[in-house]
Amino acid sequence: MKYVDEFRDPEKAKVLINEINEIAERLSVGRTRPIRIMEVCGGHTHSIFRYGIENILPKSIELIHGPGCPVCVLPMGRVDDCVKIAERPEVIFTTFGDAMRVPGSKKSLLVAKAEGADVRMVYSPMDALSLARKNPDREVVFFGLGFETTMPSTALTVLQAKKEGITNFSLFCNHITIIPTVKAVLDSPDMQLEGFLGPGHVSMVIGNAPYAFIAEHYKKPLVVAGFEPLDILQSLWMVLKQLEAGEAKVENQYNRIVPEGGNDVALEAISKVFRLREFFEWRGLGSIDHSGVQLTDEYLDYDAETKFSIKSISVADPMSCQCGEVLKGVIKPWECKVFGKACTPEVPLGALMVSSEGACAAYYQYGGIEIDNEEEIVEEAVS
Amino acid sequence: MCLGIPGKIVSIVDVEQQLGLVDVGGIQREVSLSCVAEEGQPLEKYIDEWVLVHVGFAMSVIDENEAQATLAVLTELGEMQQELQAMQQGAS
Numbered sequence: 143m144k145y146v147d148e149f150r151d152p153e154k155a156k157v158l159i160n161e162i163n164e165i166a167e168r169l170s171v172g173r174t175r176p177i178r179i180m181e182v183c184g185g186h187t188h189s190i191f192r193y194g195i196e197n198i199l200p201k202s203i204e205l206i207h208g209p210g211c212p213v214c215v216l217p218m219g220r221v222d223d224c225v226k227i228a229e230r231p232e233v234i235f236t237t238f239g240d241a242m243r244v245p246g247s248k249k250s251l252l253v254a255k256a257e258g259a260d261v262r263m264v265y266s267p268m269d270a271l272s273l274a275r276k277n278p279d280r281e282v283v284f285f286g287l288g289f290e291t292t293m294p295s296t297a298l299t300v301l302q303a304k305k306e307g308i309t310n311f312s313l314f315c316n317h318i319t320i321i322p323t324v325k326a327v328l329d330s331p332d333m334q335l336e337g338f339l340g341p342g343h344v345s346m347v348i349g350n351a352p353y354a355f356i357a358e359h360y361k362k363p364l365v366v367a368g369f370e371p372l373d374i375l376q377s378l379w380m381v382l383k384q385l386e387a388g389e390a391k392v393e394n395q396y397n398r399i400v401p402e403g404g405n406d407v408a409l410e411a412i413s414k415v416f417r418l419r420e421f422f423e424w425r426g427l428g429s430i431d432h433s434g435v436q437l438t439d440e441y442l443d444y445d446a447e448t449k450f451s452i453k454s455i456s457v458a459d460p461m462s463c464q465c466g467e468v469l470k471g472v473i474k475p476w477e478c479k480v481f482g483k484a485c486t487p488e489v490p491l492g493a494l495m496v497s498s499e500g501a502c503a504a505y506y507q508y509g510g511i512e513i514d515n516e517e518e519i520v521e522e523a524v525s
Numbered sequence: 526m527c528l529g530i531p532g533k534i535v536s537i538v539d540v541e542q543q544l545g546l547v548d549v550g551g552i553q554r555e556v557s558l559s560c561v562a563e564e565g566q567p568l569e570k571y572i573d574e575w576v577l578v579h580v581g582f583a584m585s586v587i588d589e590n591e592a593q594a595t596l597a598v599l600t601e602l603g604e605m606q607q608e609l610q611a612m613q614q615g616a617s
Contacts, residue, residue: 185527192602238610265611266581291527345526370598399585407560
């Protein structure tokens with residue numbers, strides 16, 4: 143067997159696959175379309191593709207790869223703003239490596255760097271803060287990105303900067319928040335989903351309680367899941383069991399990492415430093431109310447948008463790019479007109495091709511291998 | 526970015542700033558322990574513990590089995606090398 147044997151506990155994986163098959167078969171009676179389950183998190187998307195999970199699932203289950211790749215949903219206008227800030231002579235622009243190649247309307251940060259802008263990759267916002275300490279005559283800007291997983295690190299860094307009275311450090315804040323995003327997905331008429339795999343490390347920070355409305359109001363099951371293939375299979379099985387029992391609950395498969403109430407220190411730092419924006423624009427999805435955060439008035443001195451008078455302009459995605467439809471699960475990555483032709487991981491046109499957590503890049507990297515072996519893997523998995 | 530990486534706390538660097546030195550795959554760097562430190566407990570208590578590190582911040586104390594399993598997944602996802610490179614770059 144090509145993949146299942148590589149799992150941490152292959153025997154358990156086989157049992158889960160059999161159970162999933164059986165429940166899916168019972169649930170499929172009288173259904174005209176597959177059972178659609180969305181994994182919200184880009185880390186799950188990557189793992190699902192790497193381990194060929196879709197190919198060991200029955201055809202009656204369709205995984206929808208959600209909008210949980212922060213790099214992939216960065217709109218072009220924001221990348222243009224980054225480039226504008228980075229090209230100022232006094233600025234050292236610091237960013238996670240993932241964001242370097244995201245295309246703006248004219249150029250990416252990588253191109254700006256090649257043209258002479260002082261753009262530096264950092265591992266942590268703390269590295270950006272130490273650059274600010276070492277370079278008091280320069281303005282160090284950190285490109286804050288990500289959901290609640292990385293939000294505490296940025297918040298704690300801003301708190302530290304204020305504590306030390308460092309004034310040449312600021313944040314270009316593009317952090318996004320998970321709950322309004324999932325709500326937008328649930329309210330979108332394009333998406334008819336039966337349940338969710340909830341993000342693991344976002345939940346480590348926010349806990350499980352914020353998802354309650356999905357079960358109570360929308361009557362959909364959500365299972366917070368780990369990233370190993372076995373975690374994903376088990377979480378899918380838990381969603382299916384709820385569906386079969388006609389239940390909608392929030393369950394936590396990843397309780398070895400995710401505490402019920404989240405992380406208090408992280409949540410406190412977030413609430414001190416950030417407040418919700420009225421709206422935030424997403425690549426491919428348009429504007430989503432309250433989905434982004436910005437610095438609170440108390441920390442406005444650390445806001446790069448204020449410091450450099452950045453007026454964000456919304457820029458339309460390239461006409462040929464169908465990232466939005468892929469993000470919503472309306473089309474599959476390989477159904478996009480430019481997939482693998484004008485748009486590749488080397489020269490990405492759309493953001494979903496940039497990061498390994500993006501559905502298109504993940505499919506480009508692993509997809510072909512799986513298709514070739516699909517029949518063999520399915521046969522072996524159930525045998 | 527969202528997967529994080531397990532590392533083992535080697536020593537405490539700065540008690541006030543709650544910074545520890547963490548060994549991740551042979552690379553050592555400063556990591557903030559503020560999200561895992563319990564109030565009123567000495568930071569030294571965490572030496573030799575495994576933590577899940579996200580962009581320079583320990584976010585969860587984990588056991589060694591979990592750490593090894595996560596390292597294996599990261600290696601298979603091709604994220605291990607990427608994270609280590611980023612870490613090294615940031616430390617310089």
